[in-house]
Amino acid sequence: MVPxxxxxxxxxxxxxxxxxxxxxxxxxxxxxxGIELMLNAVNxxxxxxxxxxxxxxxxxxxxxxxxxxxxxxxxxxxxxLVISVYRRRNTVVADEIDMMKW
Amino acid sequence: MSFWNDPLKVAxxxxxxxxxxxxxxxxxxxxxxxxxxxxLLITILMVLDIFLVWVERKVVSRFQDRIGPNRxxxxxxxxxxxxxxxxxxxxxxxxxxxxxxxYNLAPMLSMMSVxxxxxxxxxxxxxxxxxxxxxxxxxxxxxxxGTLSIIMAGWSSNNKxxxxxxxxxxxxxxxxxxxxxxxxxxxxxxxxxxxxxxIIEKQDIWFVWLAPLGAVIFLIAAIAELGRAPFDMAEGxxxxxxxxxxxxxxxxxxxxxxxxxxxxxxxxxxxxxLFFGGYRFFGLEHVxxxxxxxxxxxxxxxxxxxxxxxxxxxMRIRIDHMLGFNWKFLTPLAFALLxxxxxxxxxxxxxxxWIYVSIMFLSNVVLGWVALEIARSYSxxxxxxxxxxxxxxxxxxxxx
Amino acid sequence: xxxxxxxxxVVALFTLASGFMVVxxxxxxxxALWLVSTLFGVAVAYALLNxxxxxxxxxxxxxxxxxxxxxxxxxxxxxxxxxxxxQVNRNWWVGALLSVLTFVGLYSLLQGWDGMSKTAxxxxxGFDAISELGNELVSPMGYVLPFEVASVLLVxxxxxxxxxxxxxx
Numbered sequence: 221m222v223p224x225x226x227x228x229x230x231x232x233x234x235x236x237x238x239x240x241x242x243x244x245x246x247x248x249x250x251x252x253x254g255i256e257l258m259l260n261a262v263n264x265x266x267x268x269x270x271x272x273x274x275x276x277x278x279x280x281x282x283x284x285x286x287x288x289x290x291x292x293x294x295x296x297x298x299x300x301l302v303i304s305v306y307r308r309r310n311t312v313v314a315d316e317i318d319m320m321k322w
Numbered sequence: 323m324s325f326w327n328d329p330l331k332v333a334x335x336x337x338x339x340x341x342x343x344x345x346x347x348x349x350x351x352x353x354x355x356x357x358x359x360x361x362l363l364i365t366i367l368m369v370l371d372i373f374l375v376w377v378e379r380k381v382v383s384r385f386q387d388r389i390g391p392n393r394x395x396x397x398x399x400x401x402x403x404x405x406x407x408x409x410x411x412x413x414x415x416x417x418x419x420x421x422x423x424x425y426n427l428a429p430m431l432s433m434m435s436v437x438x439x440x441x442x443x444x445x446x447x448x449x450x451x452x453x454x455x456x457x458x459x460x461x462x463x464x465x466x467x468g469t470l471s472i473i474m475a476g477w478s479s480n481n482k483x484x485x486x487x488x489x490x491x492x493x494x495x496x497x498x499x500x501x502x503x504x505x506x507x508x509x510x511x512x513x514x515x516x517x518x519x520x521i522i523e524k525q526d527i528w529f530v531w532l533a534p535l536g537a538v539i540f541l542i543a544a545i546a547e548l549g550r551a552p553f554d555m556a557e558g559x560x561x562x563x564x565x566x567x568x569x570x571x572x573x574x575x576x577x578x579x580x581x582x583x584x585x586x587x588x589x590x591x592x593x594x595x596l597f598f599g600g601y602r603f604f605g606l607e608h609v610x611x612x613x614x615x616x617x618x619x620x621x622x623x624x625x626x627x628x629x630x631x632x633x634x635x636x637m638r639i640r641i642d643h644m645l646g647f648n649w650k651f652l653t654p655l656a657f658a659l660l661x662x663x664x665x666x667x668x669x670x671x672x673x674x675x676w677i678y679v680s681i682m683f684l685s686n687v688v689l690g691w692v693a694l695e696i697a698r699s700y701s702x703x704x705x706x707x708x709x710x711x712x713x714x715x716x717x718x719x720x721x722x
Numbered sequence: 723x724x725x726x727x728x729x730x731x732v733v734a735l736f737t738l739a740s741g742f743m744v745v746x747x748x749x750x751x752x753x754a755l756w757l758v759s760t761l762f763g764v765a766v767a768y769a770l771l772n773x774x775x776x777x778x779x780x781x782x783x784x785x786x787x788x789x790x791x792x793x794x795x796x797x798x799x800x801x802x803x804x805x806x807x808x809q810v811n812r813n814w815w816v817g818a819l820l821s822v823l824t825f826v827g828l829y830s831l832l833q834g835w836d837g838m839s840k841t842a843x844x845x846x847x848g849f850d851a852i853s854e855l856g857n858e859l860v861s862p863m864g865y866v867l868p869f870e871v872a873s874v875l876l877v878x879x880x881x882x883x884x885x886x887x888x889x890x891x
């Protein structure tokens with residue numbers, strides 16, 4: 221019998237690891253990798269609450285499916301932007317894309 | 323409940339009795355029995371894979387009007403064993419600069435993605451790995467792992483041709499998953515469930531009579547997923563020096579090659595399950611599970627023969643034509659077929675069987691004919707454009 | 723320790739270790755491959771939660787499409803085949819501190835909730851989660867509107883991504 225707390229702590233840990241990836245990596249694609257980890261952590265939370273709440277109530281799974289769709293859309297557009305930036309600036313290091321900084 | 327009626331349960335109970343007699347806790351004994359079952363299935367599949375090498379070489383030789391291997395053993399039956407021994411004793415070369423872990427992992431993942439497909443194949447009414455109620459989606463998921471293994475192989479070889487071959491192959495595989503998903507939904511609509519067992523149970527009339535166009539589209543998408551001709555971008559010897567498996571030699575190449583053959587046989591099996599009734603043959607499957615296994619293996623071999631027939635008859639398609647064919651023709655056609663099937667299935671819900679079957683069949687034929695007419699008019703316009711400019715060029719050259 | 727608990731612990735440790743390797747390894751292609759193993763671990767977690775449809779869709783969508791897109795993007799945005807320079811920026815310790823604080827904050831927030839040690843009720847027999855999910859996604863009393871909006875979002879993302887990434891001069 222796995223208590224609910226274990227799933228929530230697991231999701232929180234995965235979220236924090238993703239947060240570290242977003243905040244401290246230089247490469248733009250690596251930042252997007254961190255965002256993916258965070259989205260997966262959220263999905264685990266939703267699925268756990270579906271299972272440990274009222275199983276007949278499908279809101280948790282529907283929400284998780286919509287998050288799949290949103291994550292796919294975000295990755296597609298994000299990576300398209302990164303590739304387009306690479307074509308113009310020849311770099312994907314986030315620190316070096318600074319033409320609009322003061 | 324004798325061994326001939328329900329072999330798996332009888333064997334499992336007998337083994338459970340032995341293991342608990344030795345003092346093992348019951349749950350550990352059940353896990354061990356599960357492992358033994360999996361090991362047995364994989365062993366049978368790999369031995370079948372060896373046999374498939376012989377079948378492939380004999381069939382290709384007959385298509386090419388020659389005899390094929392006939393020196394090693396009667397009818398060349400020992401030839402695959404000779405091949406395996408040769409592959410095993412070959413030197414295991416790893417290219418310089420290759421990423422060792424990924425390089426060695428790729429053939430294993432490729433073989434794994436084929437073997438896990440057999441968990442959902444129902445061999446008989448009582449012999450089934452796991453009765454997943456999402457079996458159809460599971461097929462696509464296993465294909466996704468195969469896609470990953472190809473790109474790992476292409477990148478880790480540290481070779482530009484391998485990388486280009488892998489990119490093209492992965493683009494084709496990912497693109498053709500979409501018509502495959504759409505046509506996998508057609509037996510789902512008819513059977514009311516995605517589980518393989520349920521799909522076979524509902525096939526009193528084979529689904530190929532209800533959706534022949536769906537069967538054709540599934541076959542085309544499956545051949546593209548397998549990476550076999552005419553979609554074998556990765557193995558274009560004349561273009562890419564055999565693509566993602568350039569740098570693989572010895573048994574690692576053997577894993578890719580044998581994995582591809584087993585994958586083709588597996589998809590022949592899925593074509594049979596989804597559209598040709600699986601292990602059903604006018605009630606023969608209830609006589610004994612072993613007859614059901616024989617029926618499904620026979621049908622899988624027929625499907626595999628059709629796939630081989632297509633491979634050794636058609637020429638390779640260029641990569642941009644391949645992707646254009648998928649996105650501009652096959653995907654819209656698959657979605658249109660899905661909508662027509664769902665609509666017809668709902669409209670004809672209460673009608674007697676023969677009306678249902680004939681109208682579904684006719685709707686498929688009409689849809690296929692309409693799609694071919696659209697494709698024909700499009701290609702006619704393209705040809706007129708090309709020939710029109712050529713005629714103008716000839717006229718201008720005649721003037722000078 | 724029941725079998726289910728051991729299974730969950732193994733899966734959780736595998737997933738967290740893979741996630742940690744994603745954000746710390748210097749080789750970006752390896753990071754993408756560690757992401758694949760993380761996503762696979764999450765799929766197994768869904769299977770442990772009896773959400774079989776989510777598990778299979780996770781493999782098809784995340785591993786079969788998103789992870790492959792990441793590998794393509796990593797390979798297409800580099801000048802040569804290896805990574806150069808440090809992979810973490812100057813203030814990486816701030817990121818580490820913030821992520822540890824976030825985890826500790828979430829953990830202490832959860833401790834104050836009394837539903838934490840709830841164990842899962844059994845699933846009623848004959849309950850087919852996937853047909854229920856299908857019904858909910860298309861019923862007007864259910865979630866058909868978010869479903870349709872999600873499909874519009876995907877079309878917009880498709881068109882946008884193709885346009886942004888296309889090589890127009």
